[in-house]
Amino acid sequence: MKHLFKQGSDTKAPVLLLLHGTGGTEHDLLGLADMVSPGSSVLSVRGNVLENGMLRFFRRLAEGVFDMEDLQFRTKELHDFVNQASVDYTFDRSNVVAIGYSNGANIAASMLFHIPGSLSGAILHHPMVPRREIALPNLTGVSCFIGAGNNDPICAPSETEELTSLLTDAGANVTVHWESAGHQLTRTEVEASAAWYQATYK
Ligand code: MLT
Numbered sequence: 632m633k634h635l636f637k638q639g640s641d642t643k644a645p646v647l648l649l650l651h652g653t654g655g656t657e658h659d660l661l662g663l664a665d666m667v668s669p670g671s672s673v674l675s676v677r678g679n680v681l682e683n684g685m686l687r688f689f690r691r692l693a694e695g696v697f698d699m700e701d702l703q704f705r706t707k708e709l710h711d712f713v714n715q716a717s718v719d720y721t722f723d724r725s726n727v728v729a730i731g732y733s734n735g736a737n738i739a740a741s742m743l744f745h746i747p748g749s750l751s752g753a754i755l756h757h758p759m760v761p762r763r764e765i766a767l768p769n770l771t772g773v774s775c776f777i778g779a780g781n782n783d784p785i786c787a788p789s790e791t792e793e794l795t796s797l798l799t800d801a802g803a804n805v806t807v808h809w810e811s812a813g814h815q816l817t818r819t820e821v822e823a824s825a826a827w828y829q830a831t832y833k
Pocket of ligand 1: 734735785
C-alpha cells in the first residue's frame with residue numbers, strides 16, 4: 632500500500648498508524664501525530680479504494696452503507712500490510728496505536744472487530760459501527776478514544792453509543808469525548824485525544 636514512514640526518536644513509544652478520511656491522503660493526519668505523540672514513529676497509509684476520485688479504505692454501496700465483503704478484504708489487507716511494515720521498518724508489531732478519522736476510523740474499528748491483536752489501541756475520530764452481528768475478539772488491554780459530535784449527520788450519537796458498548800463489552804477500555812459539532816475534526820477534539828493518549832501511554 633502507498634504510505635509514508637517516519638522514524639520516531641522514542642523507539643519504546645507506540646507506533647502511530649494514521650488512517651485518513653474519505654478524499655484524504657497519507658499526509659492529512661501528520662499534524663495530529665505530532666500533537667499526540669511527538670516521539671513516536673509514524674506509519675501513514677493511503678487508502679487503496681477510489682470513489683469518484685476520492686481515496687478511501689474500503690468500498691461503500693451508499694453513504695453509510697458499507698460493502699461488507701470489501702470491508703473484510705481491505706481490513707485484512709491493511710493488517711497484513713502493517714505486519715510487513717513492522718518487518719521492513721523494524722518496529723514492534725504488538726505496540727501499534729491507530730489514529731483514524733471518519734473512513735479511516737471505520738477501518739481501524741474494523742481491525743479491532745475482525746482481527747485479534749491487530750491494534751494495541753486506537754484513537755477513533757467520528758467512527759461508525761463497522762459491522763453488526765459478529766462476535767468481537769477479546770479486547771482486554773486495548774485502549775480506545777472515541778471522538779464524536781453530538782450533531783454529526785454521518786455518525787449519529789446512537790451509533791457512537793452502540794460502538795462504545797460493543798467495544799466495552801469485548802473488554803476494551805473506552806473513553807468517549809463529545810464535541811458540540813458535526814462530522815468535522817475540531818482542534819479541541821484533537822487536544823482531548825492527545826491528553827487521553829498521554830494519560831494512557833505515559
Ligand atoms: C464511511 O463511508 O466510512 C463513512 O460514511 C464515513 C465517510 O464519509 O467516509
